[in-house]
Amino acid sequence: xxxxxxxxxxxxxxxxxxxxxxxxxxxxxxxxxxxxxxxxxxxxxxxxxxxxxxxxxxxxxxxxxxxxxxxxxxxxxxxxxxxxxxxxxxxxxxxxxxxxxxxxxxxxxxxxxxxxxxxxxxxxxxxxxxxxxxxxxxxxxxxxxxxxxxxxxxxxxxxxxxxxxxxxxxxxxxxxxxxxxxxxxxxxxxxxxxxxxxxxxxxxxxxxxxxxxxxxxxxxxxxxxxxxxxxxxxxxxxxxxxxxxxxxxxxxxxxxxxxxxxxxxxxxxxxxxxxxxxxxxxxxxxxxxxxxxxxxxxxxxxxxxxxxxxxxxxxxxxxxxxxxxxxxxxx
Amino acid sequence: xxxxxxxxxxxxxxxxxxxxxxxxxxxxxxxxxxxxxxxxxxxxxxxxxxxxxxxxxxxxxxxxxxxxxxxxxxxxxxxxxxxxxxxxxxxxxxxxxxxxxxxxxxxxxxxxxxxxxxxxxxxxxxxxxxxxxxxxxxxxxxxxxxxxxxxxxxxxxxxxxxxxxxxxxxxxxxxxxxxxxxxxxxxxxxxxxxxxxxxxxxxxxxxxxxxxxxxxxxxxxxxxxxxxxxxxxxxxxxxxxxxxxxxxxxxxxxxxxxxxxxxxxxxxxxxxxxxxxx
Numbered sequence: 001x002x003x004x005x006x007x008x009x010x011x012x013x014x015x016x017x018x019x020x021x022x023x024x025x026x027x028x029x030x031x032x033x034x035x036x037x038x039x040x041x042x043x044x045x046x047x048x049x050x051x052x053x054x055x056x057x058x059x060x061x062x063x064x065x066x067x068x069x070x071x072x073x074x075x076x077x078x079x080x081x082x083x084x085x086x087x088x089x090x091x092x093x094x095x096x097x098x099x100x101x102x103x104x105x106x107x108x109x110x111x112x113x114x115x116x117x118x119x120x121x122x123x124x125x126x127x128x129x130x131x132x133x134x135x136x137x138x139x140x141x142x143x144x145x146x147x148x149x150x151x152x153x154x155x156x157x158x159x160x161x162x163x164x165x166x167x168x169x170x171x172x173x174x175x176x177x178x179x180x181x182x183x184x185x186x187x188x189x190x191x192x193x194x195x196x197x198x199x200x201x202x203x204x205x206x207x208x209x210x211x212x213x214x215x216x217x218x219x220x221x222x223x224x225x226x227x228x229x230x231x232x233x234x235x236x237x238x239x240x241x242x243x244x245x246x247x248x249x250x251x252x253x254x255x256x257x258x259x260x261x262x263x264x265x266x267x268x269x270x271x272x273x274x275x276x277x278x279x280x281x282x283x284x285x286x287x288x289x290x291x292x293x294x295x296x297x298x299x300x301x302x303x304x305x306x307x308x309x310x311x312x313x314x315x316x317x318x319x320x321x322x323x324x325x326x327x328x329x330x331x
Numbered sequence: 332x333x334x335x336x337x338x339x340x341x342x343x344x345x346x347x348x349x350x351x352x353x354x355x356x357x358x359x360x361x362x363x364x365x366x367x368x369x370x371x372x373x374x375x376x377x378x379x380x381x382x383x384x385x386x387x388x389x390x391x392x393x394x395x396x397x398x399x400x401x402x403x404x405x406x407x408x409x410x411x412x413x414x415x416x417x418x419x420x421x422x423x424x425x426x427x428x429x430x431x432x433x434x435x436x437x438x439x440x441x442x443x444x445x446x447x448x449x450x451x452x453x454x455x456x457x458x459x460x461x462x463x464x465x466x467x468x469x470x471x472x473x474x475x476x477x478x479x480x481x482x483x484x485x486x487x488x489x490x491x492x493x494x495x496x497x498x499x500x501x502x503x504x505x506x507x508x509x510x511x512x513x514x515x516x517x518x519x520x521x522x523x524x525x526x527x528x529x530x531x532x533x534x535x536x537x538x539x540x541x542x543x544x545x546x547x548x549x550x551x552x553x554x555x556x557x558x559x560x561x562x563x564x565x566x567x568x569x570x571x572x573x574x575x576x577x578x579x580x581x582x583x584x585x586x587x588x589x590x591x592x593x594x595x596x597x598x599x600x601x602x603x604x605x606x607x608x609x
Contacts, residue, residue, distance in 0.1 A: 022445075023448070026445070026446075026449040027452070034461065034462065034465055037466075038466065147592070150588075151537070151586075151589040153541055155544075155545055155563070156544075156584065159574075160574070162570060174571075264451065264454045268455055268456030271456060271460070272549075275549060286460060287549060290550060295461075295464060295465055298464055299461060302454075302458060305457055306452055309453075309454060
């Protein structure tokens with residue numbers, strides 16, 4: 001992108017970020033509704049069950065939330081605390097919820113982005129192979145793979161990967177993000193994290209890989225019939241060039257649309273994959289808070305992960321405009 | 332019209348395969364309760380028996396000596412029940428949102444679509460986890476939680492169908508006859524918008540079964556009901572030594588979800604015969 005585009009991108013980001021505010025408010029209201037409908041009063045839920053908080057703090061919270069006041073006042077209180085990034089305190093972990101979440105966020109983002117990368121590259125490759133050999137055995141094989149992958153429970157796939165690759169073959173570690181006993185730095189650290197990331201990222205990527213393979217196949221087959229491909233052929237472009245630079249480039253757009261739609265589902269998948277592989281991210285935190293019945297932390301994770309989804313979606317839209325010059329960022 | 336659709340389904344290999352698999356699972360769920368009437372939570376045999384070790388426990392036992400075959404039968408019932416019930420709730424909510432939005436348009440539509448978008452932004456599984464955790468894990472909360480997180484695609488589908496249908500002449504005719512809005516929606520528009528909802532509901536059943544398994548795998552299953560996810564969750568600590576404990580229920584989930592996916596795909600082909608040769 002040339003430098004003259006840059007202010008447009010900034011403007012686009014600013015406008016999209018403003019549009020995200022009502023979405024976040026909506027999610028906060030949803031959280032508030034869940035709190036209201038939950039058994040016990042809001043403070044019971046927020047302070048964690050089974051009396052992990054001191055009675056003094058509970059009393060203080062009750063006044064803060066104004067539980068004696070009308071419900072809309074309580075809602076305003078809640079929204080105010082959300083927008084000042086005050087997500088409350090986790091008594092089980094003895095830390096503010098926001099700190100806990102921000103601590104775990106990089107690991108989840110790393111896992112999500114690696115998985116998306118694997119899914120995109122492998123999905124593109126399988127989709128292109130499928131479209132080049134339509135109705136031949138390679139295409140059929142990929143179709144069966146896609147069908148089975150659609151039905152695979154992600155967490156189960158992860159467990160079976162542990163059985164095979166860590167248990168039987170002993171190639172890869174079965175959990176955590178780093179080797180706790182070793183104290184690596186620099187490149188050896190990066191290699192250690194990579195080794196730990198392979199299984200969880202590949203597990204998370206499998207489902208999306210299948211979706212993208214199917215999508216790319218359809219998009220490629222459609223574009224082979226289009227006029228611009230015929231023009232390219234008439235100009236004497238080689239089949240490889242047509243496949244890679246003409247057909248594939250057009251197949252990227254529906255792929256990106258799909259990716260944008262799936263961000264929230266990938267985050268959901270990360271929760272499961274992380275709890276299988278003890279990957280120290282948001283999902284593992286969610287799993288820990290389920291076990292400890294730390295509902296406030298769980299609600300914080302829900303809110304924060306929705307914010308992450310919104311932000312990633314904005315990035316996807318920006319990339320979309322970059323890939324397709326017909327779409328302008330202003331609109 | 333429905334006869335023709337049925338004929339199309341019976342000519343569709345994917346749909347037939349899906350139906351056969353589904354019938355097999357239903358048979359296992361129904362007949363299994365007669366052959367294995369035991370309590371899936373009770374210690375039935377020596378612990379950690381591999382499949383085939385003891386004819387009394389054909390699929391082996393877990394670390395507590397619980398019979399896996401008995402658990403599988405219980406799990407089949409839970410999966411089917413949760414799948415159908417939550418897909419039904421999801422269809423109900425989705426149809427209501429989509430029908431009202433598509434029929435009335437304007438601010439009603441704008442408001443309902445904002446809510447729909449909100450539910451699409453929130454990570455579905457995380458929301459389901461929160462709902463089940465807050466309202467105490469049970470089969471009923473799982474059904475409602477899964478239903479509540481999965482309706483948006485149905486709502487969008489019904490809405491777009493309604494937006495087209497409401498302009499059609501037969502609707503105008505019915506309106507001219509003085510038909511009330513509820514009657515117009517229920518008797519004129521809805522029947523014509525229903526076929527794609529049936530397809531998406533079959534796929535919703537598949538997703539619901541996966542979600543239920545994931546919830547109980549994380550320990551958010553009904554503490555009194557043995558489901559496939561519960562068996563996998565209980566066996567995960569020993570998975571490297573005894574992979575069959577997690578392996579067998581996982582394959583069952585795979586088969587059931589595959590059945591509903593095939594069925595949905597077959598229904599889709601049957602309802603859109605012009606798309607068939609893709």
